[in-house]
Amino acid sequence: MKELSDLVELIKQGEVAESIETVKRIIDDIAVEQIIGVMTKAMRELGERFEKKEVFIPELLVASDVISELMPLLEPYIRKRNMQRKTVVIGTVEGDIHEIGKNIVSIVLKAEGYNVIDLGTDVGIDTFLAAASKQEASIIGLSTLMTTTMHVQQDLIEELVAQGGRDSFFVIIGGAPVSRKWAERIGADAYCDDAFSTAALLNSLS
Amino acid sequence: MTSYQRVMTALGGGKPDRVPVMVFNRDWTVNHLGFSASDMLGNAERFVFAQYYCARSFGYDVVQDAHGINAESEAMGCRLTYTEDFQLKLDNNPVKDLDNDLADLEIADPHKDGRLPLLLNQTSRLKELSGSELVVNSYVQAPFRHAAMLRGNDIYRDIIRNREKLYELLEITLANQVVYATALVHAGADVIAVSDPTSSGDVVSPGQWLEIGHRYVKELVRYIKKTGAKVYLHICGDTSDRLDTFATLGIDGISLDEKVDLERARKTLGDKMCIIGNVGTTNMLVNRPEEIAEESLMCIEKAGGNGSFILCTGCGISKDCPPDNIAAMVKTASAHHY
Numbered sequence: 001m002k003e004l005s006d007l008v009e010l011i012k013q014g015e016v017a018e019s020i021e022t023v024k025r026i027i028d029d030i031a032v033e034q035i036i037g038v039m040t041k042a043m044r045e046l047g048e049r050f051e052k053k054e055v056f057i058p059e060l061l062v063a064s065d066v067i068s069e070l071m072p073l074l075e076p077y078i079r080k081r082n083m084q085r086k087t088v089v090i091g092t093v094e095g096d097i098h099e100i101g102k103n104i105v106s107i108v109l110k111a112e113g114y115n116v117i118d119l120g121t122d123v124g125i126d127t128f129l130a131a132a133s134k135q136e137a138s139i140i141g142l143s144t145l146m147t148t149t150m151h152v153q154q155d156l157i158e159e160l161v162a163q164g165g166r167d168s169f170f171v172i173i174g175g176a177p178v179s180r181k182w183a184e185r186i187g188a189d190a191y192c193d194d195a196f197s198t199a200a201l202l203n204s205l206s
Numbered sequence: 207m208t209s210y211q212r213v214m215t216a217l218g219g220g221k222p223d224r225v226p227v228m229v230f231n232r233d234w235t236v237n238h239l240g241f242s243a244s245d246m247l248g249n250a251e252r253f254v255f256a257q258y259y260c261a262r263s264f265g266y267d268v269v270q271d272a273h274g275i276n277a278e279s280e281a282m283g284c285r286l287t288y289t290e291d292f293q294l295k296l297d298n299n300p301v302k303d304l305d306n307d308l309a310d311l312e313i314a315d316p317h318k319d320g321r322l323p324l325l326l327n328q329t330s331r332l333k334e335l336s337g338s339e340l341v342v343n344s345y346v347q348a349p350f351r352h353a354a355m356l357r358g359n360d361i362y363r364d365i366i367r368n369r370e371k372l373y374e375l376l377e378i379t380l381a382n383q384v385v386y387a388t389a390l391v392h393a394g395a396d397v398i399a400v401s402d403p404t405s406s407g408d409v410v411s412p413g414q415w416l417e418i419g420h421r422y423v424k425e426l427v428r429y430i431k432k433t434g435a436k437v438y439l440h441i442c443g444d445t446s447d448r449l450d451t452f453a454t455l456g457i458d459g460i461s462l463d464e465k466v467d468l469e470r471a472r473k474t475l476g477d478k479m480c481i482i483g484n485v486g487t488t489n490m491l492v493n494r495p496e497e498i499a500e501e502s503l504m505c506i507e508k509a510g511g512n513g514s515f516i517l518c519t520g521c522g523i524s525k526d527c528p529p530d531n532i533a534a535m536v537k538t539a540s541a542h543h544y
Contacts, residue, residue: 150488
């Protein structure tokens with residue numbers, strides 16, 4: 001279907017209006033999974049170019065804008081087909097309002113078909129845990145860009161342990177000052193460099 | 207040599223008596239003295255005391271104003287909030303509509319607006335205390351960084367969707383930073399640090415950096431150099447793909463994040479550019495002093511073998527960094543004589 005291949009390019013170029021128009025035109029004629037497949041393909045192709053340093057954050061953001069605008073159009077169709085999706089609760093930890101990296105992870109995971117509950121920035125531990133429990137999430141993603149707020153990732157894991165709920169969640173951490181070594185030190189399940197490696201890792205768990 | 211002579215020699219591309227050392231330790235010094243974030247952001251004398259006391263007792267060569275609090279952006283309409291646990295947040299981006307909000311944007315008066323008078327006072331008091339012994343290093347945001355604070359993350363969309371208006375905003379932030387940086391030098395700053403994390407290689411392409419961040423840093427540096435102060439640039443994250451462009455900015459030094467290999471930086475930038483870096487900030491928090499000493503030595507060997515080098519952390523350290531790790535950096539640098 002030509003519209004689907006066009007849509008891949010429209011998403012990659014960040015063309016919001018044309019993408020919405022295209023999806024509205026075809027949504028009743030094809031399975032919603034195909035459109036999610038297109039979003040996945042577009043973001044994976046951008047991810048490959050991001051890995052090679054051919055595209056950067058501005059290009060990812062404008063493409064992410066398209067995914068954000070398309071998701072509300074797709075949601076009723078997703079519900080109708082009763083698609084099984086893993087739920088990810090994600091946010092930037094308390095004290096930190098950096099959001100670009102977290103937003104891109106959020107969008108890429110949505111494009112991969114995950115049910116993503118994005119709690120935003122400056123999110124307290126209680127808010128993370130309450131949302132993860134209420135939404136029956138299996139994955140918690142904790143982002144921070146600052147050395148000064150890294151400890152909140154540790155605090156949340158310690159709180160999970162204290163509450164006896166550590167085994168209920170796969171806790172993944174990310175952010176510029178964070179490393180695999182830090183993940184091991186604080187008892188996180190995984191550390192990822194970027195949105196695309198996060199998606200690849202979570203997909204490998206399925 | 208005094209600390210002042212040592213650092214200025216390195217920034218001038220020369221070889222001092224030994225490797226100079228500095229630490230980006232804003233919160234750490236305050237916390238180390240048992241002061242609070244409100245002391246740092248509201249009480250010049252306490253912050254100055256924390257900076258001066260720590261430099262004297264640990265033996266590193268540079269004192270700094272309260273760097274990285276985005277005070278220029280606060281003075282132009284952003285809102286800075288903080289907790290006593292040093293969690294600083296800047297929100298309320300005043301340029302919500304790039305097409306219509308620029309007309310209302312006014313350049314700040316460094317002697318009146320926001321926390322700028324406090325920072326000028328910190329600089330002035332640090333100079334009074336340090337005299338010709340220690341280097342006083344004050345901080346300004348790069349024009350692109352300042353614009354990003356005023357505009358929020360939409361600035362990255364503007365790069366693609368509204369470039370011409372973005373340039374109009376950058377002209378305003380450049381003008382503001384020229385005024386503020388000049389005021390800092392008049393207050394006593396020996397060195398101005400220009401910070402542009404928005405131009406990180408993890409964020410924008412080399413082309414976008416050249417067209418936006420680089421263009422406006424170069425302009426700002428041209429003005430600062432007229433005051434006689436030394437200038438260095440700091441960019442967070444990986445800048446390995448744009449190291450060569452630092453040579454054309456007119457800066458005296460480049461402060462590199464731990465993601466950049468200093469050997470590669472030295473090869474690219476030659477012997478005369480002062481390289482500042484780059485002990486890992488997370489390592490400073492979690493590693494043992496012996497490991498920090500080893501890492502410091504590696505930095506020196508890679509980029510400081512022939513002068514033009516200041517041993518430093520790759521970025522700002524945590525307030526909880528063990529003091530022994532700072533001591534390990536100083537000890538390693540002090541032992542490395544030229």
